[in-house]
Amino acid sequence: MHLRENYKNVLGNIYSLYCISSYGFATPNDFFVDKKVERFGSHFLLIKDNPKFLQLIEDKLKLLGLKFHYDFVRYYDKKSINGQITLFQKPNEFEYQKEFRIYADSASLNPLVLKIGSLKNIAEIFKTELIGELKLINK
Secondary structure (H helix, E strand, C coil), X not given: CCCCCCCCCCCCEEEEEECCCCCCCCCHHHCCCCHXXXXXXXXXXXXXXXXXXXXXXXXXXXXXXXXXXEEECEEECCCCCCCCCCCCEEEHHHHHHCXXXXXXXXXXXXXXXXXXXXXXXXXXXXXXXXXXXXXXCCC
């Protein structure tokens, strides 16, 4: 039996990113990007300095006095999960998304817009067709 609790209005904001990481793979050599992500758009922004990017977001959220949390999304089997599901969990059918989420607690239903400055020095835009060429390297 599946029991669901549903809320008409959920407060807060979620920013979702595809995460290129060894998280979720047995070894870096097992890493691949599922071709389904090409449906997300024609281009992608590759953040090359993740700590800097997260620090920019953290600094802005702290300045605004907002509580926040970020983490990898964990995927579960809908047939065997027992318990409460958090904002950082999704069914296995979405595991190809390799999602990393940033959640900002807010008392508003409106989208939260953060201006964190230029990403020119820490990010680069690529065409989605290049996704299959991405590889992880050990450093």
